[in-house]
Amino acid sequence: MNAVDFILAGMLAAATPMLLAALGEMVVERSGVLNLGLEGMMALGAALGFITTYTYDSHALGFLVAAVGGAALALVFALIVLGFVANQVAAGLAIGILGTGLSSLFGKSFESLTISGLPKLALPLLSDIPVLGALFVQDVVVWLTLLLALAIWAVMNHSKLGLIIRAVGENPHAARAIGFRVLRVRCAAIAFGGALAGIAGAYASTVYTPLWADGMIAGRGWIALALVVFGTWATGRVVFGAFLFGALSLGELTTQAAGVNIPSQLLACVPYIVTILMLAVISSNRRRMRLNTIASLGQPFEK
Amino acid sequence: MSISFTRRAKASRVAMLLAPVVAFCCAIVASVILFTALGKSPGQALYSLLLEPFLSWYNFSEVLLKMAPLLLIAQGLAIGFRANVFNIGAEGQLIIGAIAASALPVWYPMGDSAWMLPAMLVMGAGAGMAWAGIAALFRTRFNANEILVTLMLSLIAAQVLNYLLLGPWKDPNGFNFPQSVMFPDAALLPILLPGTRVNVSLLLALIASVLAYVLMRHRFSGFQLLVGGLAPRAARYAGFSETRAIWMSLLLGGLAAGLAGASEVAGPLGQLQRSVSTGYGYSAIIVAYLGGLNPLGIVISAFVMSVIYIGGDNAMVSADLPVAAVWVFQGLLLCFYLAGLTFIRHKVTWIRRKVAP
Numbered sequence: 217m218n219a220v221d222f223i224l225a226g227m228l229a230a231a232t233p234m235l236l237a238a239l240g241e242m243v244v245e246r247s248g249v250l251n252l253g254l255e256g257m258m259a260l261g262a263a264l265g266f267i268t269t270y271t272y273d274s275h276a277l278g279f280l281v282a283a284v285g286g287a288a289l290a291l292v293f294a295l296i297v298l299g300f301v302a303n304q305v306a307a308g309l310a311i312g313i314l315g316t317g318l319s320s321l322f323g324k325s326f327e328s329l330t331i332s333g334l335p336k337l338a339l340p341l342l343s344d345i346p347v348l349g350a351l352f353v354q355d356v357v358v359w360l361t362l363l364l365a366l367a368i369w370a371v372m373n374h375s376k377l378g379l380i381i382r383a384v385g386e387n388p389h390a391a392r393a394i395g396f397r398v399l400r401v402r403c404a405a406i407a408f409g410g411a412l413a414g415i416a417g418a419y420a421s422t423v424y425t426p427l428w429a430d431g432m433i434a435g436r437g438w439i440a441l442a443l444v445v446f447g448t449w450a451t452g453r454v455v456f457g458a459f460l461f462g463a464l465s466l467g468e469l470t471t472q473a474a475g476v477n478i479p480s481q482l483l484a485c486v487p488y489i490v491t492i493l494m495l496a497v498i499s500s501n502r503r504r505m506r507l508n509t510i511a512s513l514g515q516p517f518e519k
Numbered sequence: 520m521s522i523s524f525t526r527r528a529k530a531s532r533v534a535m536l537l538a539p540v541v542a543f544c545c546a547i548v549a550s551v552i553l554f555t556a557l558g559k560s561p562g563q564a565l566y567s568l569l570l571e572p573f574l575s576w577y578n579f580s581e582v583l584l585k586m587a588p589l590l591l592i593a594q595g596l597a598i599g600f601r602a603n604v605f606n607i608g609a610e611g612q613l614i615i616g617a618i619a620a621s622a623l624p625v626w627y628p629m630g631d632s633a634w635m636l637p638a639m640l641v642m643g644a645g646a647g648m649a650w651a652g653i654a655a656l657f658r659t660r661f662n663a664n665e666i667l668v669t670l671m672l673s674l675i676a677a678q679v680l681n682y683l684l685l686g687p688w689k690d691p692n693g694f695n696f697p698q699s700v701m702f703p704d705a706a707l708l709p710i711l712l713p714g715t716r717v718n719v720s721l722l723l724a725l726i727a728s729v730l731a732y733v734l735m736r737h738r739f740s741g742f743q744l745l746v747g748g749l750a751p752r753a754a755r756y757a758g759f760s761e762t763r764a765i766w767m768s769l770l771l772g773g774l775a776a777g778l779a780g781a782s783e784v785a786g787p788l789g790q791l792q793r794s795v796s797t798g799y800g801y802s803a804i805i806v807a808y809l810g811g812l813n814p815l816g817i818v819i820s821a822f823v824m825s826v827i828y829i830g831g832d833n834a835m836v837s838a839d840l841p842v843a844a845v846w847v848f849q850g851l852l853l854c855f856y857l858a859g860l861t862f863i864r865h866k867v868t869w870i871r872r873k874v875a876p
Contacts, residue, residue, distance in 0.1 A: 252666065256850075292854065301524070301865070302857035305605055305666065306808055310857060313801060314850025320843035321557070430843075435674045442667050481682035488671040488678075495668065496661035505662065518526075 219470045223463050225350035228358050231462025233258070233420040233433075236361055237440035238447070238454050239368055240412030245444055246372065247405035248385035248512040252308025253293055255437030256315020257286045257410050258417035263319035263326075265418025266428040270331050279357075279418050286414020287407045289315050294406040298399050301516045312437070320430045330427045357419055362455075369451035381405060385510045388517045398517050413437070435488065442491045446498050448508040457494075464490055524865035534862040539809050539820065542855035549855075550848045554840065564838040568830035568848075571837075578833070580715035582825045584787060587717075588613070588779035588796075589828075590724040590821035592803035594731040595775025597812045599768030601735070606769055608654065608669025609776040610800025611676035612647040616777025617784045618680060619646030621791040624706040625688050625699050635705040640781050647777015648770050650676065655769040659762045665769065673800065684793055699791035708785045720782035725818075727775060732814040776800060798846070802828075805853045824849070 237254050244251050261282035269278030289311060296307045334355040343352040372378035380401060383391040388398045420436070421428050439461060447454030468483040499505055547569075551561045572578045592609045599606045606612075620643035623635055650672055657663040684697040693700070708718040779799065784791050806824050810817030831845035 296854055296858050300858040300861040302860060306804075306853065307857050309607060309801075309804055310850055310853035312850075313805070313846055314854060317843045317846030317848075317850050321841055321847055324841045324843070435671070438667060438670050438674075442671075445664065445667070479682050479686060481678045481685065485675045485678045488674045492657065492663065492668050492671050495663040496657050499663045500661040502662055 219474060220347065221350050222470055223466050224348065225353065226466050227459055227462035228351065228354050228362075229424055229462070230465050231458040232358050232361050233416045233424060234436050234440045234443060234461055235365065235455060235458035236416035236419065237413045237437055238443040238458060239361075239365055239451070240409035240416075241440060242444050242447070242449055242451065242454055243368065243372070243381065244405045244409035245510055245513055246385045246449060247381045247402045248388060248510055248515070248517070249297065249402050249406055250304045250308065250514040251290065251293055251311070251406060251409060252305060252441065253289070253311030253315060254413050254440055255433055255435070256312035256319075257289050257413035258315075258420070258437045258440075259319035259431075259433045260289055260315040260322075261286045261414030261417030262421035262433060263323035263417075263428060264414070266329075266331070266421040267322060267326055269418075269422045270326060270329060270428075273331075275334060275422055278422050279415055282414040282418030283411040284414070286417070287411040289318075290406045290410020290413070291403070293410070294403045297516065298403055298406075301518060304514050304516070316431075316433075323428045323430065326428045327430065328427065331422060333423045333426045355423055357423055365451055365455050372451065385512055388512050402517070413440075416440070439487060439491055442495055446494050448498065448504070449510060450508075461487060461490075523868050524861060525868055527864055527866050530863050534859075535811065538859035538863060539811070539816075539856055542809070542852055542859045543823070545855040545859075546848055546852040549851050550844070553847065554838075554844065559838055559840055564834050564840055564844075567834035567837045567840075568827065571833045572826045572829045577715070578829060580712060580717050582822070582829045583712070583717045583721055584715070585825035585828045586821050587720040587724045587786075588783060588799045589803055589806050589824055590818060591720070591727050591779045591782075592772075592776045592799060593806035593810065593817045593821055594724070594727050594814060595772040596803055597807040597810070597814070597817055598731060598734065599772045600807055601812050602764045602768050604658075604765050604768035605666045606651060606654065606669050606772040607666055607804060608651070608671075608673040608800070609772060609803055610796055610798065611669070611673030612650045612773045612776035613780035613783070613796050613800050614673070614676040614680050615650040616643035616647035616780030617791060617795045618676075618683065618780075619643050619777070620781035621688070621699055621702075621784050624702040625791070628700045628703060630703055631705045633705065635703075636708065636785060639706060639785055640778060643781025643784075644774045644778040647773040647775070647780060649773070650777070651769040651773025652766075655766045658765050658769075665765070669769075680791075680793065680795065684791065688791065690790075697793050701790050702785065706785055707789060708782060716787050718782070718786045720779070720786055723778065723782065724821075728814050728818055731817075735814060776803075797828075802849060805849050808853060809856055 237258055241251060241254055264285040265278040265282035268281040269275050293307055293311045296302045297304050334357065336353050336355050337359065339352040343349045372381065380396055384396060384398050384401045392398050417433060421432060443454055443457045446457040464487050467486055468480060471478060471483060551565060554564050555561045572582050592613065596606055596609055620639040622642065623639050624630065651669065653672060654665045654668040657668050658665045684699065688699050690698055690700045708720055711717045711719050711721055780795065783795055788795065802824055806820045807817060810820035827845060827848060834840040834844065835842060
């Protein structure tokens with residue numbers, strides 16, 4: 217398998233954990249809340265997903281438990297920032313630390329056990345295309361994630377619900393004045409984001425690399441946060457950014473396979489360096505950032 | 520009946536002092552429930568976590584040893600947090616500081632110059648500053664969010680450390696362990712309390728606390744930083760610059776973290792190791808908040824957090840609690856504290872609803 221085939225075949229799966237988490241966070245941020253605890257919610261989802269899948273031999277159940285766990289942790293965050301009107305940056309960090317701690321606490325006795333992943337499904341016809349065909353042989357979660365991205369795009373841009381979420385994010389006081397319950401909308405968005413982060417973690421630990429290892433999320437939650445900025449809160453661009461990072465994270469394996477002798481630790485830095493550069497490129501256009509940034513992002517809402 | 524928060528006209532001082540104490544108690548109760556659910560003995564866990572650190576002089580001195588890096592980093596971070604500049608990458612700045620400080624003893628393992636140690640501390644502090652300075656540059660020049668940039672820089676620093684310890688800086692006689700050579704005596708910090716491992720870095724941290732207090736209280740620049748972060752537009756009218764607040768916050772935070780990293784390798788470790796930081800950079804964030812972002816409060820919260828660290832080490836042995844238990848506790852502590860902060864600015868009122876019309 218040459219490098220192009222390898223990247224085409226692997227990039228969607230590599231992108232999926234980041235994409236799921238980023239899509240959830242995008243909805244949360246559109247409602248005006250910044251949840252920095254993504255890494256922790258993903259770690260918790262990864263641990264719970266792995267433990268459940270290992271114990272009951274069911275990926276579906278694993279994803280379900282991971283989603284519930286992620287949402288539960290997100291609701292703790294919601295209670296702190298919505299109920300107690302706390303600083304969202306600090307609360308997000310607290311949730312991140314808590315989630316990471318809980319994941320290693322729960323996962324301790326499952327360290328280094330392995331399970332089997334999910335089979336790949338080939339899309340008929342498309343997978344027969346030369347070279348590009350490899351792109352269309354993926355597991356079911358990848359396909360569902362892409363459908364979910366489409367659904368989120370449709371809901372955010374072409375439905376009343378999307379309009380409500382955006383109104384709450386852009387101008388919570390006006391939204392309240394016309395009768396929407398700001399805190400309830402935000403709470404639901406946070407829970408949704410948490411559930412997706414949990415599923416994202418479970419995908420990483422039960423499908424992408426089907427094993428549990430402490431610290432296995434390895435910054436992917438933070439990259440997902442950066443992806444939301446990179447995508448300037450638009451679904452399509454978030455998806456594009458996730459694919460780009462999926463391909464990048466495979467670069468390490470590809471260069472090794474190609475026999476290029478660069479220490480793996482330094483190659484592992486590439487996605488992080490690219491994240492910084494990409495943030496700089498996107499954010500340096502201050503006018504565009506101002507136009508796209510959610511107006512009430514990170515600000516507590518008080519009646 | 521429902522609960523409602525109404526804003527107080529003035530911040531409540533009682534609530535301000537009570538919030539961290541109540542949060543601490545709540546975090547204890549919540550962790551005991553959690554540990555019991557996991558089948559651990561709650562009594563033994565509590566004993567190890569809270570009492571054992573005080574029961575022997577050795578344990579207590581270890582608390583003071585842990586306190587030095589936490590206090591130093593937290594004081595540096597709090598300057599930025601007060602100005603709304605969120606440097607959450609102290610972990611990376613510490614690692615880079617430790618690496619830079621280790622360069623000298625790694626290159627001159629037989630060195631015995633009296634200048635070695637001071638040079639190491641300066642290099643560590645400078646490297647930490649430079650690492651945080653990257654984030655400041657990206658924030659001021661390209662408007663890139665410093666939270667994400669500092670965190671990414673931490674992940675990069677961890678990989679650089681791994682690379683050095685697995686490759687060029689690995690001790691050739693170290694049985695293939697990922698660690699550097701042992702440092703010569705000239706590269707080690709003098710011991711402060713004889714018979715313990717407590718070194719002069721505790722003194723450095725206390726001096727830094729005094730400086731942080733002076734910066735906040737008596738100097739114009741403390742005020743400038745505060746305004747620059749809280750109200751950038753107002754600050755600009757007043758002739759202060761947001762850019763300066765960002766640079767100053769990040770550089771001072773990086774300096775403190777870099778110095779802490781240098782003190783770790785020149786102190787209790789005596790060599791560069793993979794575990795040069797056991798999450799000090801992240802714990803220091805909690806320490807800074809728990810201390811109310813106030814230099815005096817931070818001294819107390821750094822002490823409390825060190826007790827938890829040492830207690831957690833003990834509990835690992837005696838109560839069979841995993842290391843992660845300390846992280847869970849710290850996360851819970853910050854959650855409860857942030858919730859408790861509400862009562863400083865808000866009054867709780869119970870609204871009794873009779874019959875809904």
